[in-house]
Amino acid sequence: LTDTYTLNNNVQIPVIGFGTWQSADGEEAYNAVKWALEAGYRHIDTAAAYGNEESVGQAIKDSGVKREDLFVTTKLWNYQRDNYENSLRGFHDSITRLGLDYVDLYLIHWPEPIEYRDHWQSLNADSWRAMEKIYKDGKTRAIGVSNFREKHIDELMKTAEIAPMVNQIFLNPGDQEKDLVTYNKNHNILTEAYSPLGTGNLLDNPELKKLADKHGVDVAQILIRWNLEKGYLPLPKSTHQKYIESNKKVFSFQLDYDDHKTLDALDGQGKQHTDPHEHNFQKVVPFLNN
Numbered sequence: 390l391t392d393t394y395t396l397n398n399n400v401q402i403p404v405i406g407f408g409t410w411q412s413a414d415g416e417e418a419y420n421a422v423k424w425a426l427e428a429g430y431r432h433i434d435t436a437a438a439y440g441n442e443e444s445v446g447q448a449i450k451d452s453g454v455k456r457e458d459l460f461v462t463t464k465l466w467n468y469q470r471d472n473y474e475n476s477l478r479g480f481h482d483s484i485t486r487l488g489l490d491y492v493d494l495y496l497i498h499w500p501e502p503i504e505y506r507d508h509w510q511s512l513n514a515d516s517w518r519a520m521e522k523i524y525k526d527g528k529t530r531a532i533g534v535s536n537f538r539e540k541h542i543d544e545l546m547k548t549a550e551i552a553p554m555v556n557q558i559f560l561n562p563g564d565q566e567k568d569l570v571t572y573n574k575n576h577n578i579l580t581e582a583y584s585p586l587g588t589g590n591l592l593d594n595p596e597l598k599k600l601a602d603k604h605g606v607d608v609a610q611i612l613i614r615w616n617l618e619k620g621y622l623p624l625p626k627s628t629h630q631k632y633i634e635s636n637k638k639v640f641s642f643q644l645d646y647d648d649h650k651t652l653d654a655l656d657g658q659g660k661q662h663t664d665p666h667e668h669n670f671q672k673v674v675p676f677l678n679n
């Protein structure tokens with residue numbers, strides 16, 4: 390395994406990113422990112438909808454890690470993408486909260502916002518035009534999408550000048566999205582996995598515990614390693630320093646054929662319910678409702 394993947398525009402991206410979804414703004418997100426940077430993560434994933442960009446940005450700034458050594462991702466939320474101009478403003482607001490001049494990757498966070506469900510096609514086309522403008526202006530080193538299905542990317546490509554470099558989706562052995570990851574691969578789109586630990590739901594699985602014991606690691610490390618061996622980019626999230634550190638130590642063992650068979654058999658056990666996930670953001674992030 391390598392340290393970085395190469396995106397379809399030749400930008401290098403560190404193969405494990407630190408996830409911050411569900412890390413609360415303030416001390417929780419600040420400390421998590423601080424510990425992640427101390428542990429050697431150089432790829433941090435946040436979003437306007439997570440409501441924690443200010444804390445994430447502050448931890449980055451205080452870490453003293455050189456900006457050019459870091460890979461930072463953020464995402465455009467539904468509230469700010471009702472048209473082209475607002476999409477540009479959404480980006481500007483994010484980098485202002487982060488305290489950065491540019492990001493490394495900017496994603497459209499959600500393909501079919503409930504409030505625009507009857508015209509998601511033109512909505513995504515307009516937002517993508519804004520993403521392309523931000524990219525051409527050098528304000529982000531790569532652009533992509535998140536939670537997009539095949540039909541959303543097919544539709545986007547009808548008007549896109551630049552193809553997405555990344556599709557970030559809910560992905561773990563309990564929900565393997567085989568068709569979608571094959572689609573991404575065939576289109577030179579890197580698959581990023583959020584909730585690689587199944588938001589914690591796979592950690593007590595007895596079969597996975599057996600695998601972990603066999604390799605002398607913990608279940609989280611097995612799940613992260615599975616992602617890497619599949620060629621995906623996992624974004625494990627934690628707010629505990631010891632987990633943050635151990636989630637990165639996945640390079641000293643290898644899953645064998647039988648291990649993969651065990652993991653592959655878990656598919657379907659942890660399907661995500663997309664709409665409650667979307668609603669969840671609207672509830673927990675007050676500024677998005679303004």
Ligand code: A2P
Pocket residue numbers: 408583584585586587588589592607609610624625626627628629632633635636
């Ligand atoms: P916490 O944030 O309290 O440390 P995912 O990345 O799939 O969304 O999963 C995140 C969940 O898994 C969080 O609840 C997180 O807990 C937990 N978690 C992260 N790393 C580990 C680990 N190494 N061992 C046990 N639980 C973990």
